[in-house]
Amino acid sequence: DYKFWKTQPVAKFDEKIDHEGPIDKPKTPADIPDTPYPMLKEFEWVTMDLDQDEQLSEVHEFLHANYVEDKDSTFRFAYSPEFFEWALKPPGWKKEWHVGVRAKASKKLVAFISAIPAKLRVRSKELQTVEINFLVVHKQLRNKRLAPVLIKEITRRVNKHDIWQALYTAGVVLPSPVTTCRYTHRPLNWPKLYDIGFSGLRPGETKASTVAKYTIGSTTKVAGLRPMKLEDVDEVFELFEKFHERYDIVQKFTKPEFTHWMLGDAQQQKLDIKDKIIVSYVVENPETHKITDFLSFYILPFSVLEDSKYDTLNAAYLFYYATDADFGKGDRFSEEATSALTKRLESLVGDGLVLAKNMDMDVFNALTSQDNVLFLDDLKFGLGDGFLNLYLFNYMTFPIKGGLQENNEF
Numbered sequence: 420d421y422k423f424w425k426t427q428p429v430a431k432f433d434e435k436i437d438h439e440g441p442i443d444k445p446k447t448p449a450d451i452p453d454t455p456y457p458m459l460k461e462f463e464w465v466t467m468d469l470d471q472d473e474q475l476s477e478v479h480e481f482l483h484a485n486y487v488e489d490k491d492s493t494f495r496f497a498y499s500p501e502f503f504e505w506a507l508k509p510p511g512w513k514k515e516w517h518v519g520v521r522a523k524a525s526k527k528l529v530a531f532i533s534a535i536p537a538k539l540r541v542r543s544k545e546l547q548t549v550e551i552n553f554l555v556v557h558k559q560l561r562n563k564r565l566a567p568v569l570i571k572e573i574t575r576r577v578n579k580h581d582i583w584q585a586l587y588t589a590g591v592v593l594p595s596p597v598t599t600c601r602y603t604h605r606p607l608n609w610p611k612l613y614d615i616g617f618s619g620l621r622p623g624e625t626k627a628s629t630v631a632k633y634t635i636g637s638t639t640k641v642a643g644l645r646p647m648k649l650e651d652v653d654e655v656f657e658l659f660e661k662f663h664e665r666y667d668i669v670q671k672f673t674k675p676e677f678t679h680w681m682l683g684d685a686q687q688q689k690l691d692i693k694d695k696i697i698v699s700y701v702v703e704n705p706e707t708h709k710i711t712d713f714l715s716f717y718i719l720p721f722s723v724l725e726d727s728k729y730d731t732l733n734a735a736y737l738f739y740y741a742t743d744a745d746f747g748k749g750d751r752f753s754e755e756a757t758s759a760l761t762k763r764l765e766s767l768v769g770d771g772l773v774l775a776k777n778m779d780m781d782v783f784n785a786l787t788s789q790d791n792v793l794f795l796d797d798l799k800f801g802l803g804d805g806f807l808n809l810y811l812f813n814y815m816t817f818p819i820k821g822g823l824q825e826n827n828e829f
């Protein structure tokens with residue numbers, strides 16, 4: 420019955436929404452307590468210093484053992500230390516927003532939650548928010564109401580910086596999603612996916628026919644496709660901003676943020692493509708040298724729990740894309756504009772599959788968000804059983820259409 424969430428500034432399931440905006444009365448940082456929320460006496464709050472390799476690997480190992488699993492506990496997200504560098508230290512990151520809880524006696528990490536700054540545009544309004552992620556409580560301390568304490572403490576630490584809204588996603592249903600997406604999966608190495616129980620055999624299909632169905636070549640097709648470079652940032656940023664006008668809810672990146680999210684830090688940028696965790700490509704028109712398209716995906720493996728043959732499942736996730744495809748002079752959502760966009764995204768993401776396959780990925784994952792539903796079916800993505808709900812804290816919105824889309828069927 421959502422004993423905790425009932426007390427929080429979030430929309431109720433049956434709430435009639437008649438305006439968009441904050442839910443709580445305005446407050447100032449001075450109204451917020453200076454000291455942390457009380458913690459159970461056996462435990463203590465700590466701020467994790469992810470600039471220290473030792474603490475970074477501690478967080479890494481803790482999440483490795485306790486973070487999100489699929490519903491049958493067959494797979495668990497296997498974030499790498501490099502991934503945390505990228506996900507938890509974007510421009511403007513704050514150490515005090517990497518919140519841990521330790522057992523007082525053993526000093527062992529038993530819980531974690533994080534926030535990073537993120538500016539959002541919700542329709543025509545821009546909001547300074549944080550994105551909350553990596554909430555996790557040790558497996559042996561579940562169902563003890565520790566999660567609400569972590570959430571209240573991170574809220575306090577964020578409010579102290581005069582930020583009152585937050586964005587978060589979760590597989591669980593809480594009051595109330597702004598939009599709901601479904602995970603879809605495009606097998607790249609079907610025999611392995613079948614062996615570890617990730618993919619099944621469809622009625623009427625054989626192993627051989629399934630392998631044939633998912634076969635893709637090893638060369639990309641789009642002329643002018645090449646890895647994105649630091650020198651491309653200005654041009655791609657402009658293309659990206661323009662393309663993103665079509666969505667109702669988007670993150671508004673500054674240029675440094677955009678560089679961080681698409682290319683990673685200086686260390687990432689030096690890596691060989693095959694070792695990267697964030698992969699970005701552009702299409703440079705061979706004649707005009709103008710950049711016409713952009714595509715990115717990130718690498719996040721799963722641990723395969725209890726399989727004798729394999730211990731990792733290599734997965735790529737569709738991240739952002741943008742294109743200057745001719746949307747027609749008038750309505751960007753007209754049939755003509757949509758068909759131009761579909762064609763362009765299909766070849767772009769189709770090449771993304773090839774790139775990921777060449778990086779030895781076993782599966783390419785995507786959500787049914789933004790314009791993905793236009794191409795998922797043709798590119799042989801299949802519906803998974805995971806859902807992802809998107810939430811806003813302390814902000815009431817009308818249902819989001821034409822951006823992150825709800826109840827997509829394709």
Ligand code: YNC
Pocket residue numbers: 420421422423424425485486487488549551552553554555556557560561562563564565566567570573574577578582583584585586587588589590591593812
């Ligand atoms: C969840 N994922 O409903 P009620 S996603 C939010 N997000 O409260 P307890 C969650 N709330 O229903 P446990 C949640 N999961 O009574 C559960 N809850 O109102 C709510 N799993 O707490 C739940 N990571 O401590 C209930 O539950 C209350 O011991 C129960 O701990 C939960 O990062 C959890 O899936 C998730 O480690 C920590 O199960 C634990 O079960 C776990 O008794 C594996 O909690 C890892 C996992 C979640 C990934 C994520 C986004 C988190 C968003 C948090 C909300 C942020 C709000 C905005 C704050 C900033 C505001 C500003 C400004």
Ligand code: MG
Pocket residue numbers: 556560561562563564565566
């Ligand atoms: Mg608990």
